[in-house]
Amino acid sequence: MRREQLKDHFSETRLFTNRAIISLLGVLVLVALLVTRLVYLQIIDHSHYTTLSDDNRVKLAPVGPTRGLIYDRNGIVLADNLPAYRLELTPEKVEDMESLLTQLGDLIKIQEHDIKQFKKQLKHRHKSDNIPLRFHLNDVEVAKIASIHHRLPGVEIVASLNRHYPFKDIFAHVLGYIGRKDIKDLERVDAANYRATSHIGKTGIEKQYEWELHGEIGSRQIEINAQGRVIRVLQQTVPRTGSDIHLTIDAQLQAIAHNALGLHNGSIVALDPRDGQILTMVSKPGFNPNQFVNGIAYKDYDALRNNDSQPLYNRAMLGRYPPGSTIKPFMGLAGLKYGITNEHYEIFCPGYYIIPFGEKRKFRDWKKTGHGSVDLDSSITQSCDVYFYDLALNLSIDRISPFLKSFGFGQKTGVDMPIENAGLLPSRAWKKKNRKQPWFPGETLNTGIGQGFLLTTPLQLATATAKLANKGKAVQPHLVRGAISVQTKPKIDPLLRKIQPNHWQYIIKSMSHVVHNHRGTARRIANKKFKVAGKTGTAQVFGIKQEEEYDVEKVAIKLRDHALFIAFAPVKNPRIAVAVIVENGGSGGSVAAPMASKIINHYMASNPK
Amino acid sequence: MQPSRSQFQYSNYKVPLFQQWLQQLHMDFPLLIGIFVLALTGLFVLYSATGQDIGAVQKQAIRLGFGFITMIMLAQLRPQTLQRWAPRLYLVGIILLALVLLVGIEVKGAQRWLDLYFLRFQPSELMKLVAPMALAWFLADVGLPPRPWRLIASLALLALPVALVAVEPDLGTSLLIASAGFFVLFMAGLRWRLIGGASLLLVALAWPIWQYMLRDYQRSRVITFLNPENDPLGAGYHIIQSKIAIGSGGLFGKGWLNGTQSQLDFLPERHTDFIFAVFSEEFGMMGAVMLLILYLFLISRGLYIAAQAQDTFSRLLGGSISLTFLVYVFVNIGMVSGLLPVVGVPLPLISYGGTSIVTLMAGFGILMSIHTHRKMLAP
Numbered sequence: 001m002r003r004e005q006l007k008d009h010f011s012e013t014r015l016f017t018n019r020a021i022i023s024l025l026g027v028l029v030l031v032a033l034l035v036t037r038l039v040y041l042q043i044i045d046h047s048h049y050t051t052l053s054d055d056n057r058v059k060l061a062p063v064g065p066t067r068g069l070i071y072d073r074n075g076i077v078l079a080d081n082l083p084a085y086r087l088e089l090t091p092e093k094v095e096d097m098e099s100l101l102t103q104l105g106d107l108i109k110i111q112e113h114d115i116k117q118f119k120k121q122l123k124h125r126h127k128s129d130n131i132p133l134r135f136h137l138n139d140v141e142v143a144k145i146a147s148i149h150h151r152l153p154g155v156e157i158v159a160s161l162n163r164h165y166p167f168k169d170i171f172a173h174v175l176g177y178i179g180r181k182d183i184k185d186l187e188r189v190d191a192a193n194y195r196a197t198s199h200i201g202k203t204g205i206e207k208q209y210e211w212e213l214h215g216e217i218g219s220r221q222i223e224i225n226a227q228g229r230v231i232r233v234l235q236q237t238v239p240r241t242g243s244d245i246h247l248t249i250d251a252q253l254q255a256i257a258h259n260a261l262g263l264h265n266g267s268i269v270a271l272d273p274r275d276g277q278i279l280t281m282v283s284k285p286g287f288n289p290n291q292f293v294n295g296i297a298y299k300d301y302d303a304l305r306n307n308d309s310q311p312l313y314n315r316a317m318l319g320r321y322p323p324g325s326t327i328k329p330f331m332g333l334a335g336l337k338y339g340i341t342n343e344h345y346e347i348f349c350p351g352y353y354i355i356p357f358g359e360k361r362k363f364r365d366w367k368k369t370g371h372g373s374v375d376l377d378s379s380i381t382q383s384c385d386v387y388f389y390d391l392a393l394n395l396s397i398d399r400i401s402p403f404l405k406s407f408g409f410g411q412k413t414g415v416d417m418p419i420e421n422a423g424l425l426p427s428r429a430w431k432k433k434n435r436k437q438p439w440f441p442g443e444t445l446n447t448g449i450g451q452g453f454l455l456t457t458p459l460q461l462a463t464a465t466a467k468l469a470n471k472g473k474a475v476q477p478h479l480v481r482g483a484i485s486v487q488t489k490p491k492i493d494p495l496l497r498k499i500q501p502n503h504w505q506y507i508i509k510s511m512s513h514v515v516h517n518h519r520g521t522a523r524r525i526a527n528k529k530f531k532v533a534g535k536t537g538t539a540q541v542f543g544i545k546q547e548e549e550y551d552v553e554k555v556a557i558k559l560r561d562h563a564l565f566i567a568f569a570p571v572k573n574p575r576i577a578v579a580v581i582v583e584n585g586g587s588g589g590s591v592a593a594p595m596a597s598k599i600i601n602h603y604m605a606s607n608p609k
Numbered sequence: 610m611q612p613s614r615s616q617f618q619y620s621n622y623k624v625p626l627f628q629q630w631l632q633q634l635h636m637d638f639p640l641l642i643g644i645f646v647l648a649l650t651g652l653f654v655l656y657s658a659t660g661q662d663i664g665a666v667q668k669q670a671i672r673l674g675f676g677f678i679t680m681i682m683l684a685q686l687r688p689q690t691l692q693r694w695a696p697r698l699y700l701v702g703i704i705l706l707a708l709v710l711l712v713g714i715e716v717k718g719a720q721r722w723l724d725l726y727f728l729r730f731q732p733s734e735l736m737k738l739v740a741p742m743a744l745a746w747f748l749a750d751v752g753l754p755p756r757p758w759r760l761i762a763s764l765a766l767l768a769l770p771v772a773l774v775a776v777e778p779d780l781g782t783s784l785l786i787a788s789a790g791f792f793v794l795f796m797a798g799l800r801w802r803l804i805g806g807a808s809l810l811l812v813a814l815a816w817p818i819w820q821y822m823l824r825d826y827q828r829s830r831v832i833t834f835l836n837p838e839n840d841p842l843g844a845g846y847h848i849i850q851s852k853i854a855i856g857s858g859g860l861f862g863k864g865w866l867n868g869t870q871s872q873l874d875f876l877p878e879r880h881t882d883f884i885f886a887v888f889s890e891e892f893g894m895m896g897a898v899m900l901l902i903l904y905l906f907l908i909s910r911g912l913y914i915a916a917q918a919q920d921t922f923s924r925l926l927g928g929s930i931s932l933t934f935l936v937y938v939f940v941n942i943g944m945v946s947g948l949l950p951v952v953g954v955p956l957p958l959i960s961y962g963g964t965s966i967v968t969l970m971a972g973f974g975i976l977m978s979i980h981t982h983r984k985m986l987a988p
Contacts, residue, residue: 008752016916019795020912023792023928026932034946035901041946042894046856046857049852049856056873057875226875
């Protein structure tokens with residue numbers, strides 16, 4: 001055993017065979033170990049690793065829906081989607097955002113407000129979301145970016161659809177506009193549904209019908225590689241396109257109304273008294289809603305906000321105006337209903353009125369010389385104030401207020417728009433609560449001629465006119481066809497139900513005398529084809545002192561009277577009711593009535609039935 | 610007439626000719642078949658792993674061809690010739706390794722290459738074969754198992770190249786050289802109590818080695834191996850992605866060219882050291898087990914050849930080559946599947962890369978030489 005140099009071939013061979021067998025066993029053990037490992041990874045933990053593998057490569061990308069279009073009643077597009085290119089950045093792929101913005105700024109025009117908007121969104125959005133930087137890239141800009149696109153990771157040119165309002169200011173207030181969504185907007189919608197949506201309705205119909213117009217988000221399961229590049233689309237849920245909306249408005253009529261107002265500020269509302277469909281709703285001045293779609297420049301926005309004419313303000317629903325003499329038919333109807341007056345009751349108008357047994361204050365008639373002997377009909381036709389001072393005093397505010405309320409004064413009409421003003425219908429209780437003062441009889445007189453506290457919106461006035469045309473039947477004004485499916489409201493307000501048909505008839509006849517009688521205040525708009533019932537109004541913007549004269553020449557434009565006119569036609573089975581308010585327009589008969597006439601004539605001609 | 614008989618004779622006549630032909634070329638048929646199937650499989654996997662780069666597959670095929678020629682050439686040499694050359698080859702190898710450290714080219718922080726102007730050459734690859742050859746030569750003429758002083762001398766003989774390669778640094782190759790040497794000693798009948806004692810010593814030395822000898826990247830590999838989730842985007846990324854690839858392959862795999870981990874770039878180093886992950890992802894456990902069986906077949910055949918060898922040098926060298934082949938397979942698959950830390954050991958005959966293929970084929974050439982140069986005692 002100790003001899004090293006001597007070899008024992010037999011024992012060596014045995015030793016070697018022995019070691020070879022042990023080696024083979026060792027090999028088998030190690031291979032078995034590997035197989036066990038494979039079983040563990042590929043069989044036992046297979047589903048776990050499959051999940052991890054899918055997590056690696058599959059990403060869910062939201063796909064935004066296309067916004068529904070808005071049409072007028074005849075199918076004319078009022079809000080369209082036009083293809084456009086926009087520049088988007090994906091923050092997680094951008095290493096140095098500041099230098100990238102500078103780089104892009106050297107390449108194409110990027111305004112400060114674009115960057116401000118972008119940074120605002122940068123704070124709140126996912127790092128993996130695309131955030132828009134510039135909209136409406138022109139072809140040159142697209143080409144410039146495309147040429148160095150490969151060197152700018154995270155920069156994308158996205159072909160998208162851009163909201164466009166072809167009628168610009170004509171429909172600005174009705175449609176409103178969409179703008180880039182912000183945190184506040186997301187509070188009123190399901191934020192998950194808006195992950196891939198950049199814009200949201202901010203005002204008007206766009207806001208009111210946001211849910212219908214937006215549609216539902218879709219998604220795309222995409223396979224990506226380790227660098228995050230999209231390899232293919234595995235599965236997709238197609239987004240549900242937003243519903244199209246058909247307005248009750250007639251675009252042509254709207255344009256006519258818009259032009260009829262000319263350079264005046266004011267509002268025109270026309271509706272179909274039969275079903276409450278709003279045919280026209282104009283507020284002037286307007287603005288170009290297209291400016292707002294992709295973020296209006298601060299300078300432009302300031303200009304709009306600081307404009308004295310308040311172009312952003314929807315006068316049709318938010319403007320509060322004294323109705324002036326247009327309230328007289330309603331007052332007259334109240335007088336007939338409560339027996340304060342009748343078809344034959346006459347008074348003498350000297351041009352002023354003094355409250356019996358009261359203070360010696362003179363309440364003036366607009367006609368200095370007075371109207372002489374007048375009954376209710378001639379008081380409406382010639383718009384005699386004195387008659388209505390007397391009538392109102394006898395009615396008292398406690399009867400006037402509920403009666404006007406039944407016509408919708410002082411109340412929201414419930415139109416399908418995001419905001420609306422209720423106007424103001426004064427009452428004894430209202431004054432006590434808001435002014436901490438008792439009601440004075442003189443205030444009843446002012447209310448009787450549509451002055452004083454009483455304020456109404458153009459929409460309210462048009463709705464009340466329609467209700468009058470309907471002889472009390474309720475009217476629910478609305479802007480979108482099918483918005484009001486079932487008339488759930490009582491057809492006739494209880495207060496109006498007991499009015500005798502001949503009283504309705506009387507008032508309506510008097511209103512038609514306003515247009516068709518030779519002494520009517522709106523006689524210039526009379527035509528022979530159909531009969532129009534109307535009432536002019538000239539509302540004082542500021543109070544005239546006792547002995548002062550109202551001199552058109554001397555009074556600044558801002559303080560001139562508002563010109564009003566309400567009308568419906570045809571007198572028998574009315575199909576259109578209109579309210580026109582022209583701010584500082586002067587006389588209702590000469591300024592407002594012809595505007596209403598244009599609308600009515602066009603409507604009657606194009607809608608013969 | 611009996612036409613069927615003539616046919617039988619005809620086919621009977623063919624086989625001996627083929628065997629004769631193989632014998633003349635000193636080829637071993639089972640090894641040849643195994644290598645051929647493995648190489649072909651490798652090319653298919655490579656096509657997938659390189660993202661269907663036919664150019665890379667052609668390059669690899671050329672390398673395999675080059676390895677094949679090396680194998681045939683080595684098979685012609687008699688084992689006795691190799692035994693005679695062993696000490697001189699060893700000296701040359703040591704000198705080259707020293708040269709690498711002095712004038713070698715640094716690639717990725719490791720100095721492993723010698724630039725011979727016409728080709729780049731890794732002397733450590735040569736050492737994988739030369740070191741066991743030298744040890745087998747050193748132990749061939751003495752009684753086995755070796756006596757203690759000879760054992761110590763053999764260890765010194767082995768330690769020199771292992772250390773030289775380790776400081777390059779190339780942990781994978783130095784590990785392979787060390788194991789090749791160890792297998793020679795094992796085959797030479799190294800006593801179990803010595804193996805046990807050495808193992809204990811190694812464990813005891815582990816701390817100082819860890820603290821003073823390993824480079825930072827080597828340490829991080831071990832840490833990452835122990836807890837890959839520690840650094841999922843850095844060092845742990847390789848192992849995590851590779852485990853995902855293997856695990857998601859399941860029983861039957863995702864199909865050739867359909868592995869999402871590999872095709873979508875999630876798997877790093879997928880055509881070199883991590884190619885087994887590509888294979889397992891696309892061919893599943895069935896494929897992986899078939900591959901292991903193929904490797905097992907080659908190793909068993911090698912061990913059989915070693916056992917059949919007629920002299921000690923051939924036995925020791927043949928055993929060592931076969932078992933080193935196992936180390937390749939085990940370390941590579943072990944690291945790719947997260948059993949072992951990541952060390953740069955390729956999957957034999959499948960991973961993309963030149964030198965290891967030539968070395969491996971040379972090893973098979975030696976095995977074939979051992980088997981085909983036996984003296985037949987009986988006809």
